[in-house]
Amino acid sequence: MTSNPNTPSNGDDSPQDPLAEMLKNLMGGQGMGNIDPAELAKAAGLPNDPNMLQQMFAQVQAMMSSTSEGPVNWQLAHENARRVAAAGTDPSVNALQSREVDEALRLAELWLDPFTDLHATGLIGRAWSRAEWVEATLSTWKRLTEPVANSIANALSDALTQQMPEEMKAMMGGTSSMLQNMGGAIFGMQLGQAIGALSGEVVSSTDIGVPLADLEMALLPANVAKFGEGLSIPENDVRLFLAVREAAHARLFVQVPWLRGHLLSAIEAYARGIHIDMSRVEDLARDLDPGNPEGIQEALSQGVFMPERTAEQSAALEKLETALALVEGWVDELTAAATEKVLPSAVALRETVRRRRATGGPAEHAFSSLVGLELRPRRLREAATLWAALKDERGIAGRDAIWQHPDLLPTAQDLDDPAGFTERRRLAEASDSEVDDALQKLLEGGYDAPTEGESDAPKSDDGDTPGSTDPDEPKD
Template sequence: MSSTPANNDDDTPKDPLQEMLANLLGGQGMEGFDPAELAKAAGLPSDPNVLSQMFSQVQAMMSNSSDTPVNWDLARDAARKAAAGDDPSVTPAQQQAIDEALRLAEMWLDPLTELAPTAIIGRAWSRAEWVEETLGTWQRLTEPVANSIASAISKAMNEQLPEEMKSMMGDAASMMTNMGGALFGLQLGAAVGALAKEVLGSTDIGIPLADLQMALLPTNVKAFGEGLEVPEQEIRLFLALREAAHARLFVQVPWLRGHLLGAIESYARGIHIDMSRIEDLAHNLDPSNPEAMQAALSEGVFMPARTPAQDAALAKLETALALVEGWVDELSFEAAANLPAAAAIRETIRRRRATGGPAEHAFGSLVGLELRPRRLREAAALWASLKEQRGISGRDAIWAHPDLLPTSADLDDAAGFSARRSADDASESDVDAALAKLLDGGFEDFDPEDGAGPDDSSTPDDGAK
């Protein structure tokens, strides 16, 4: 008789290892084959149930429905699993409390900024909901690095395969690409899931992870307040002020989100991968110990030292993040004047943002990027100075265009920013006036050959004409 089909007449499934080898060998020569003996020789478990589970996991890793090397489906599953522990569903009472806090926050912010309210409905999210709402942005931010690492892993692993194994496996390059993408996707998902246990809202790391959303995570808000000896209602309202201020800024300044995300993407595209480390890891990779690869990824072993260009890009990104966080910090603290513990909560958040939590460090190691406003205090002082000098309208007018934003040098001297900007504006006005006069024909004696204007009495060199 012929070899047993995938399902016998008694519906008993074929051993997964035997089925895999049958596919590899075209179904030839499988009679009398003992998968347990081969599994034992390969150092794999011989228990059919364990093998079935193992190969199910491998099959999931090898399959990739996306058109990029990274398996984002696995990343989402890993993120949800990492966030699942102690993640109760949001109750109606929690939703109501968050909604009321955000509505009140909007009212307190109204007289303190020229930026209009957003009319966005406030949400209360579980950690799993935060993962679902923000994973698309994480994918956008990490894809340049993720694709580089996944491709590098697949190339290194493919080069380590013996030639006879490559001929058996056929399109090994495709399989190895999926494997590399799966490994990175799993680790990225775990990092995002860990972040879900630390974040307080949709903009907690300074960028809008969920487009046009305003939300807080009740479970994390409660955990944040433990040890502060401050009523939870007061903490929730202060955090609602920050969330609402972020939302106003990103909604009413439409170029800002793209500006920040674009800066992050530019930085990420410049990250290069240390191939020698990946090759060493692939050479010593133990298929039965995937934790080794994940540990290497989480420790950032593939990220070499930053180049000068990367340092410059990171400095610009950190300045932009500091300006956003400084504006929100100053505005929300002013709005919270009636909260007795506002100063203590503000200082706790400042330190939290400056140092970052364990999950944020893990994410930074994975993709080589830490989204941290290191100069938050200087930026807050700058916005306070601008309000004192120019008023609320003059301060908020800075957000009209990215070219108006203060620079890192301005953070060094907040008091002198207005004077420097006034001088720049005067210089630009002179240039604009001269250009307008030229276009109107006002400079009748202007000669484009020698550049001499009507008041230029200089004599050209003999050979100028």
Template sequence: MSPDNPAVPGPDGPENPAWEQMLRAMLGDGADEAIREMRARGFDPSAMAAASGLPTDPRMLEQAVAQIRRMLAASGDEPVNWRMAHDLARQQASLGGDPSLSPARSREVLEALSVAELWLDAVTDLPPSTGTPHAWSRAEWVEATLPTWRTLTEPVAGSLSAALVDALGSSLPEDAADALPGGLDPSLLLRQLGSAVFGMQVGQGAGTLAREAFGTTDIGLPLLDSPAPALVPANVDAFAEGLDAPREEVRLFLALREAAATRLFTHVPWLRAHLLATVEAYARGIRIDVDQLEEAVRSIDPTDAAALQAALSGGVFAPHTTPEQKAALERLETALALVEGWVDEVSAAAAIAHLPHTVALREMVRRRRAAGGPAEQTFANLVGLELRPRRLRDAAALWAQIARDAGPAGRDAVWDHPDLLPTTQDLDDPAGYGRRRAEAVDETAEVDRALAQILGEDPQEPPAG
């Protein structure tokens, strides 16, 4: 073992099970007695390692244990330990290197974003964002976006944490506190453990995404409170490797997508709040089947790590979707598809006259979004939602159809109010959108005429007052 930290594995691998090390980090001198008491009751703390998501790499485990120590030094009632999430996200983002950007590298990005704005002016009436453009390292991306991850993940983390405390706390013996140093409240310990696990998951997800994201909008949701175009050149370059297109062309194409999305979120003020509120409405409606969770805990051998991991990943935590959640999910999936479809269509229209590989790059980005990645899967596990736009192609076809029928200005005017947004029916039948919209307008006019007659007003004249 490390002579400075008995909870840290030695160079040849961990000498103590991972979960045991975490308990030692939390309980200090009382850990040995607590672990003996737990084992005497038939509970092996080490079996939790496989289900907790603890890293197996010795260095990462050492960092995690150090973070747990800091957590308990400033413990609170938050469902996610955000200090841990922040630190782990920074560590994950730096894997493989994350040097500060040189002035030349920053200038390349800012010039690409500036050119992108000029090209977009020719294909959309939405003006450029007023936010300052950025060229970021991966660590800077984490710092800028972590506040939005808090908004997205805390509602469901709170629901899951409460369910864990109810399920596991009720199964503890009445004298469980006697096994903990100082008579520590077992429920408090469970909450702290849950907060730590969620902090680790959010941190790992955000940190991994920091190594994948091109900017602040390419997962469909805007990750900044105040929209501003930004690119992470290390991730842009990694994407460009192996492609036939020159790196500069790839950078310009991705800058177009980022700048287009930022224009949309800047000048459609209700859109960001609409998306995040829909995610929150879905997440807050999650209800965990505590009886099912308790049954899973009782029916497996807690010393069998494989069985425990299978139980926890086999639907025990799966939310029971309500009709309200299904409606919110449909609204979110449609809105995400419409956002990304608009960005896809507008950025391609701006690029086609300037970038020879536009068609190929457009298809590569579409496939990348359809496939998702490990960070997006972490988000799906945490929030119960997948952010992959399942109907991106349908949405792009719809925006192209609207532009053919009403021109670019008519296409962009659809964003004037949420009530004007196309529906899933419009995604199913883009060619019929114009007819359905005209029928809706006629129906509204008919209702207005009927109300005017009831009120004794002349339907041809504006109402008095």
């Protein structure tokens, strides 16, 4: 049989499939029939754990041959997040830990009652392992990251395609979906890695200031113990302080039902505005070595696809950071009031939490680099000062009444000048009232149109139009 002259040879007169050769290089020289799972693990930044890789690899092979829903392989992200969360030590929550968490959250609700006008939630306190946190929050992570994740996965697939020789592109045909799956699989593993790593840092369901799990109130005992290491503070005090913060978050999000959607919408609006820098993707494609998956992983982890922020992005980011700061500032101020007389270590714990939220941990930094999304309340202290001032001025009920509607929320300008918030709001309300009165009068017919023959020129004090002449009045 005559071989195709356009098909390269292996040197032994047997034709070489260019697609198979490229995939062989990409998969560490093993080819599709015997892919090296360690190479895929490197692409996702995973540790070279043979047992974990073997479990992961069986699913990866199935994913590579099937079409995922959308550019990102979310099932692979889910599985990878679970594996990373379970790596190392993630013991199941025992009965004692469950009881301790439940008692701490119940006591926290009692401590909060005198200091807020928002009622207790009645939620049952949960104790979660890290893997359980992943399960409870992954659907929200998908919602928040999908706009950016899809763009990056498509860009990654394009980068892999650009690296192929022209003659190979003509031969690809329907198998091009394999490269799309490959890009979605690599990014899915990387995203799962970031979420799984976050599970090792968060201490509660609302630790990052966003209600990732709907209508839940939970602590992660393993991470609470890790948080308290080196603080020289009794573990029970640490648990109680963090329980008060979690209960305050839960009370706010449950009793202010529009708030969760408001926050998530702000995050989604910011994420949708992130556009992939295609010039940097092209640069990556030129330098990309398909046999070196570490390069792909490094590019993703360093956020090489992320462009400079536009003016619109900066405005969206300011809105998001202000909303996060207002939530965290309210919780910070309420927690301080509820714990200052019952926990001797409350002041020290408050400062520790403030610094931790302002700087973020390693996993949070890795997540923000991957998807370009930061969830840190940079203006927490200013927001706490504003809520304290409003409580002094209006009382607890007046302060908490601001949460009745999103239009009542303070702005970034109010964080700059907390003392002027009330006066600015009074002037704005007065202006709105004048407009409403004028509109109502117009709708009721209060402004009469001039009758036929009647001038709409201004009248003098005697009722005459200035400049008019009485026909009976003698002329000069």
